[in-house]
Amino acid sequence: MASERRRRFVQALVLTAAGALLALAATRGMYATAVLATMVAIWTGLLGAIDATAPLPAPAAPPRAPSDSDALHRLTAYLDLSPAPLVSLDGDRLKAVNRAARRLLGANDLVPDAPTALIEALSATRPGRTAKIELDDAGAVRSYALTTSDLALADRMLRIGALIDIDTELKAAEAAALRELVQVLSHEIVNALTPIASLAATAVAMLDDPVPELPEVREAIETVARRAASLHRFGESYRALARLPHPDPRRIAVAGFASDLAKLFTSRWPAIDLVVETQEAPASVMIDPDQITAALWAVLQNAVEALRDLPTAQIRLMFTAHVGRTLIAIVDNGPGIAAQDASEIFRPFFTTKAEGSGIGLSLARQILRGHGGDLTLAFSRSGKTAFEATLPA
Structure with missing residues (x-):
């Protein structure tokens, strides 16, 4: 059950990042980037569909299931490949999900002094919408496009977000x-x-x-x-x-x-x-x-x-x-x-x-x-x- 929740969490994060990249690329005329984002979204959705419909392994000879620790390491490695900072908001607790977010926010997991503007933008930006936000990055103020998605957990909703560096795209x-x-x-x-x-x-x-x-x-x-x-x-x-x-x-x-x-x-x-x-x-x-x-x-x-x-x-x-x-x-x-x-x-x-x-x-x-x-x-x-x-x- 825990592994399934992690899988859904990762798929939602990837779809959110792809959606952000697609929205930004379409509005800026960067069609190659838009195609790449669309392919990522389709790939992630297909993986989810395959996971949902794949038959269970035969009980007579079950393969060795990877441990939760192994699965978590793999998922973390996948997310760290994303150049877009990925964050999650659980109530008022902001977490850095991947390497890009950890570098931007200066935290390994829970962000102790989370930027108020980012928390407010995450809370106010509904899924499917894009907001612009400015954040301090190593002393330089940079502009980001923020897109969000909601993930339903067993007892609560988790808001996740992807930050796309607008300044790099503009250059x-x-x-x-x-x-x-x-x-x-x-x-x-x-x-x-x-x-x-x-x-x-x-x-x-x-x-x-x-x-x-x-x-x-x-x-x-x-x-x-x-x-x-x-x-x-x-x-x-x-x-x-x-x-x-x-x-x-x-x-x-x-x-x-x-x-x-x-x-x-x-x-x-x-x-x-x-x-x-x-x-x-x-x-x-x-x-x-x-x-x-x-x-x-x-x-x-x-x-x-x-x-x-x-x-x-x-x-x-x-x-x-x-x-x-x-x-x-x-x-x-x-x-x-x-x-x-x-x-x-x-x-x-x-x-x-x-x-x-x-x-x-x-x-x-x-x-x-x-x-x-x-x-x-x-x-x-x-x-x-x-x-x-x-x-x-």
Whole structure:
């Protein structure tokens, strides 16, 4: 009977620790950790089911039963493998169950000076819920996620809890975010530099003419200067904030903004017909022109890549005023997006291209949402695909 209680106690502890890890991993986007926690929980549950249904050994030749001392040593060794501190609360008596808890609380079993905050959190946190608690760890205050479970004993209920070190998980998440940031930054710099280099080369070629068209050369150089300055500001914001900067909106004339974007596009992809429609556009919009240029450029580039093998490729860029919002539609006559990919295209790093990074559309949507708008795939079928960017009026 005593061995059965210990077995149930250990299974509850392991399930609690796995539940805590699963809850934290799911909320932090750490899916590999979530899968591991789920596997631990399933494994423990299966062991319990097997123990409950296994037939009793034949009385004629019973195996030698391990002593209670041997079983306790094995269970203690299993629990000590857990990196998460495991504790139990019996009334107001707090006990450290495994090695991680003993190290954290500085006690071998019963914690004489148990942290009041931990006892209160254990008492208040119902099974299935998660609470955040800060504890002193060797002089440093660390944040933990606490999850609990109840174990029914013969004459009382025992509350057990698992503590997951949030700070360690956050450091891992920060490292992953930094890697993503580097990829986003390099992606945007390369995409912005390509049309700038192309337009600069065009301006140089114009100067080689016997009688250069100076107004056209000036216009090309001014466009290069504006785009280079925009790229510089965009890069500086990334470097300073290590995240997508908050937009710096100002009133921009739609006609001039669309014209600049069309010049950049034509210099980069002269073989593709870009039709810009601003007849029904508002006179101006409140936007961060650098960010919105980057967002629309990402969508245009996505459309261009879908049109590479078409003999007649066309993209329409349409600005339309609506009540309370401005709609920017980008429509191409490409083969369309596969149905199974339509729900994934805005997911960071999702790509169907051999050399694609899967960042452009995700970043474009973040920029539009940062402006209070959005970017969506309106529809896609063979011969016509439409993206719609909305901005508040």
